[in-house]
Amino acid sequence: MTLGVVLQVRDGALRVLLWERARAPDIGRWALPGGVLAPGETLEGSIRRHLSAKVDVREVAHLEQLATTADPGRAPGEWEVATAYLGLVPLGVDPGVPADTAWHPVDALPPMAFAHGPLVLAGRDRLRAKLSYSNVGFALAPATFTLAELREVYVAALGHEVSATNLKRVLLRRGVLTPTGRHRSPGPGGGRPAELFRFRRRSLEITDQFAALRPPD
Amino acid sequence: MTLGVVLQVRDGALRVLLWERARAPDIGRWALPGGVLAPGETLEGSIRRHLSAKVDVREVAHLEQLATTADPGRAPGEWEVATAYLGLVPLGVDPGVPADTAWHPVDALPPMAFAHGPLVLAGRDRLRAKLSYSNVGFALAPATFTLAELREVYVAALGHEVSATNLKRVLLRRGVLTPTGRHRSPGPGGGRPAELFRFRRRSLEITDQFAALRPPD
DNA sequence: ACAAAAGTGTTGTTACTACACCCATGG
DNA sequence: CCATGGGTGTAGTAACAACACTTTTGT
Numbered sequence: 001m002t003l004g005v006v007l008q009v010r011d012g013a014l015r016v017l018l019w020e021r022a023r024a025p026d027i028g029r030w031a032l033p034g035g036v037l038a039p040g041e042t043l044e045g046s047i048r049r050h051l052s053a054k055v056d057v058r059e060v061a062h063l064e065q066l067a068t069t070a071d072p073g074r075a076p077g078e079w080e081v082a083t084a085y086l087g088l089v090p091l092g093v094d095p096g097v098p099a100d101t102a103w104h105p106v107d108a109l110p111p112m113a114f115a116h117g118p119l120v121l122a123g124r125d126r127l128r129a130k131l132s133y134s135n136v137g138f139a140l141a142p143a144t145f146t147l148a149e150l151r152e153v154y155v156a157a158l159g160h161e162v163s164a165t166n167l168k169r170v171l172l173r174r175g176v177l178t179p180t181g182r183h184r185s186p187g188p189g190g191g192r193p194a195e196l197f198r199f200r201r202r203s204l205e206i207t208d209q210f211a212a213l214r215p216p217d
Numbered sequence: 218m219t220l221g222v223v224l225q226v227r228d229g230a231l232r233v234l235l236w237e238r239a240r241a242p243d244i245g246r247w248a249l250p251g252g253v254l255a256p257g258e259t260l261e262g263s264i265r266r267h268l269s270a271k272v273d274v275r276e277v278a279h280l281e282q283l284a285t286t287a288d289p290g291r292a293p294g295e296w297e298v299a300t301a302y303l304g305l306v307p308l309g310v311d312p313g314v315p316a317d318t319a320w321h322p323v324d325a326l327p328p329m330a331f332a333h334g335p336l337v338l339a340g341r342d343r344l345r346a347k348l349s350y351s352n353v354g355f356a357l358a359p360a361t362f363t364l365a366e367l368r369e370v371y372v373a374a375l376g377h378e379v380s381a382t383n384l385k386r387v388l389l390r391r392g393v394l395t396p397t398g399r400h401r402s403p404g405p406g407g408g409r410p411a412e413l414f415r416f417r418r419r420s421l422e423i424t425d426q427f428a429a430l431r432p433p434d
Numbered sequence: 435a436c437a438a439a440a441g442t443g444t445t446g447t448t449a450c451t452a453c454a455c456c457c458a459t460g461g
Numbered sequence: 462c463c464a465t466g467g468g469t470g471t472a473g474t475a476a477c478a479a480c481a482c483t484t485t486t487g488t
Contacts, residue, residue: 040296043287068285068300070260079257081298083285132430148467154430161433165468166451170429173449190460191466208429212387212477213349215377364440382441383478390476407487408439429450 001082002047003034003116005066005123006055008089008103009140009156014127015103016120017054018110022100025078026113030104032084032120047085055095062088062139062204066123071115086123088139091153107159128158133208135176138199144180146194174207176200218299219264220251220333222283222340223272225306225320226357226373231344232320233337234271235327239317242295243330247321249301249337264302272312279305279356279421283340288332303340305356308370324376345375350425352393355416361397363411391424393417 006017018030035050037043043065048057066084089095097103104110106124109117130136131154140153151164171177178200183193223234235247252267254260260282265274283301306312314320321327323341326334347353348371357370368381388394395417400410 037287037298041287043285043298046287065284067282068260070254070258070263070300081254081260081300083287083298129426132427146467158430162430163433163451163453165453167430168468170450186459186466188460189465190458191464192458192468194467209346210349212425213371213375213379213384214478215375216478380478380480382480385441387477403439403486405487406438407485408437409441409485411440431451433451 001034001036001080002043002050003032003082003084003119004047004051004087005032005084005120006051006060006087006089007106007123007127007140007157008093009091009153010103012152012156013105013107014124014156014159016106016109016123017097017101018104018112019054019098019101021113028111029113030110030116031113032116033101034082034084037083043083044085047083047087051087054097054101055089059089059093059095060087061090061202062086062136064126064204066126067119069115069119084119084123086126088127088136090140090142091145091149092142130204131157133206135174135199135201135205135207137171137176138202141199144182144196144198146184146196148194150197176205176207218251218253218297219260219267220249220299220301220336221264221268221304222249222301222337223268223277223304223306224323224340224344224357224374225310226308226370227320229369229373230322230324231341231373231376233323233326233340234314234318235321235329236271236315236318238330245328246330247327247333248330249333250318251299251301254300260300261302264300264304268304271314271318272306276306276310276312277304278307278419279303279353281343281421283343284336286332286336301336301340303343305344305353307357307359308362308366309359347421348374350423352391352416352418352422352424354388354393355419358416361399361413361415363401363413365411367414393422393424 008015017033019033020030021027033051033054037046051057064086066086068083070081106120140157141150147164147168151162151167154162154167177197180196180198182196184196185193225232234250236250237247238244250268250271254263268274281303283303285300287298323337357374358367364381364385368379368384371379394414397413397415399413401413402410
């Protein structure tokens, strides 16, 4: 089967899309969306198909394979191979979700069904690592944004403070961000109008491939 | 099913363990070792079991999951989920392998069966990336070694020149390498005796977690 | 003495963090 | 004209590559 760890920043926290089981086993506990793999189906095709029952799949800006498990003992007599995907949804979009489905903070997960909890944490950790050496931010940020907004996304996803000043410089130097030339007018309290930026490319790119041991010139 | 991308540095090149098919389909082409997943079996258990038919599994110093595919069209009517693992064997050990099995350079692969070629390259790339930010080197190097030897391992694995001077400094600074205090006497041409080093820990550790965007102190 | 192999010292560079300072707007 | 939010300038630091130099051996 395939499972989806779909993450989004909402209300200042990194959240995961979960689904409350109404039937045994693990009734009342929360599970990752997903389902069986149809014969002849591609893994990515399968997870896209199952996710489309929960969210508008076009909202998923990035999707990558996370891990595969085949642990015995999920339930006695039950044993299944499950491939988990990591999906990222940009800030601000609100895909309507079914009534049994909700966004839970990854740092305060509800009681989880099966062994889905560790998969969520693996997805979070993968995201955090990639934020430092790639342009994955594009999949969490809206199309255009101010640096303050981008900073909030990074703070929520990384779980620690980030300086907008330095975030700007790092991402500009790496060529990940480009200014749009447009500005956003300030709120009621006043303030200088914020520059609007966008990600230069909206597909995954490694921007800092070799921290050390890089090839000689 | 499970597949193993087993890599080792031999004769100055990074090589992968392949197995020549004697039966259709893809007769005469080379395939990754592996086989079917038994019911109730763990993925890691499965690949260990299948590898033990080809190499002494105790020689595999590191094993990690690489990718899972379920591509239709491997062969018409044939469709299967395959999980690939990356295994690393230290320099110098020579596990006896069956007659139909051989070590091929990853940069000059023979005609490959199924879609196994890309998996080998994915394993190589994963290894290269981890060499820069973790201590995976332990799984490719012998228990103790001179810096010249370690340098050769890195050159073969990374595919570019590496300076022994700077390699030493980087790995010592990160606390990955420790001197043993012992020395190796020089060869017939003379030369200063080389210091023997070892990896401080022989299990995977991330040593350079955040290249940028590190948390504030 | 000299060649060979290994190890050390030093310099310059780059990418980053931290923090003080300056700019533009609304009330 | 001042509070508020945004942007810039600059200094300090750590990790690194490159390369010259020194040490220790065998012949």
